[in-house]
Amino acid sequence: MLRIVLIMLAILAVAAAVVAPTALHLANPYRLYDNVVPAKDIAIQAPRVTSLPDFSQYQQVADKKKAFFDFLAPLVAAENARIAEHRQGLEALHTKWLFNPNSLTREQRSWLAYLAKQYRVDFSLESNEAAEETFELLIRRVDVVPETLVLVQAANESAWGTSRFALEALNLFGQWCFTEGCGLIPQARGDEAVHEVRKFSSVNDSIASYMRNLNTHPAYFELRSLRVEQRLLGRDIRALDLTPGLLSYSERGEAYVEELNAMIRVNRPLILAALADPANEDGPVAEPGFSGLDDEQATRSNSAPE
Template identity: 45%
Template sequence: MDIKRLMLAAFLLIVVLLGINFWPPSAPPEAVPDFAAYARVAEKKQAFFDFVRPSIQIENSLILAERQALLAIKASDAIEARYADFEVEQIRQLAEKYRVPNREALSDNEVLTNLLSRVDVVPEGLALAQAANESAWGTSRFARDYRNFFGLWCFTEGCGVKPRQASAESTHQVAAFDSVRAGVAYYLLTLNSHPAYAALRARRQDLRVAGQAVTGDALAAGLLRYSERGQDYVDEIKQMIRGNGLESRAD
């Protein structure tokens, strides 16, 4: 194995280690500030953004590291004309994580191409606007008690808490997390893997190929299925991005 491949192998190992959640398993659930206690709206909003933003930045940085690893594998294959075993393993692990459909029937090149449309960052402004909208600026019960700032559902027994208004036949629960960062990671993975947000990912990929800015306003149109409100929800998220000065480029 040449020196470039050895360096790539070391880089991929670092990516794997960075992706490990070092939140101690015995640590108590993260406390959420009492955002309702703020008398001034501007101060409440700033406190909310300051609280949620670091988790978004950390998780986006981990996704970016995964993406850079995939791009390095792609560049290495262009030189060597084949993937090394450790590169194939990295591709397969990420394909499982990001739920690439029919991955067993695809070639490694096809899986890698699919992954590059999924393993990408979500604009910080979009994530902040959705967090504010879904959690009522951090004052909802699910944000306060379960660190769920994005209205995320789960479907396995014990994964969360059943909404009070849910019917007896309902099988979904509102996801519960021990930390805000864990909830952010789940949210980002949902946008990057769930079939409902294929349009968002396609739009982001198109912007990448065209060398244009990947912004929250541009990707918000891909959230039609995030809420039963559809286009009204999309319009509201866009307005929150603009009204709160949250627009930023996802580099």
């Protein structure tokens, strides 16, 4: 009899070892969300960089470009990996909510509220309609930006990492701010203008702010719509697919987009080499997307990103 009991206990222990992780996964569908605000464990780690290399030292243009892309690629990939993990967790919670709207834990609801605040979405799970709208907006916004696009815009806006704003403010994307002392005053700023070029404490922060800007600002609604279309078609999200959504990024409009497209085509080999380097892991592969539309309107011109 004792032997039978011991055998039964062994069977139960094995079953628990197999089932418990699955049950935990279902109850808490993404491992980073145990602490509500994920921050420590991302797919690709990158060091915090608080200064730029001296890209002006390179005599050959090709050498300068290679150094710039090699430097920036792993930082961009790390930020995209962070966004991709947040998106994965968001989709997992959305699926869980669809099966049972009352199944989300308090911690999971808190994490969703945190994510909504980061992506400027009004958060509400009070009704099914409000919750579905919240999820639709979040899934549209919490998404990666092609590394090629990020690298090319950084090169364009920062003069390959040699501009005053890049060197003194670590601002690689020409982002503005509107609080006195928040950044550097442009030398060509008009007398009545109040904007400054935002100052960042690290290159990582500059990249994260730029991506959040594209993912939240009403001016880039079209870019996000183009990204959704590519996901619905089951395609990888490519830089050239999204550049038409950047008309508002510069006062130059179409000319600016055409310049970015030309830079993408010309520099593609160097960018692919930088992203393929074992030390510069490529970003997450685009996964099937979400069909929900948000209620934004692209009504504001670029340069008040943030």
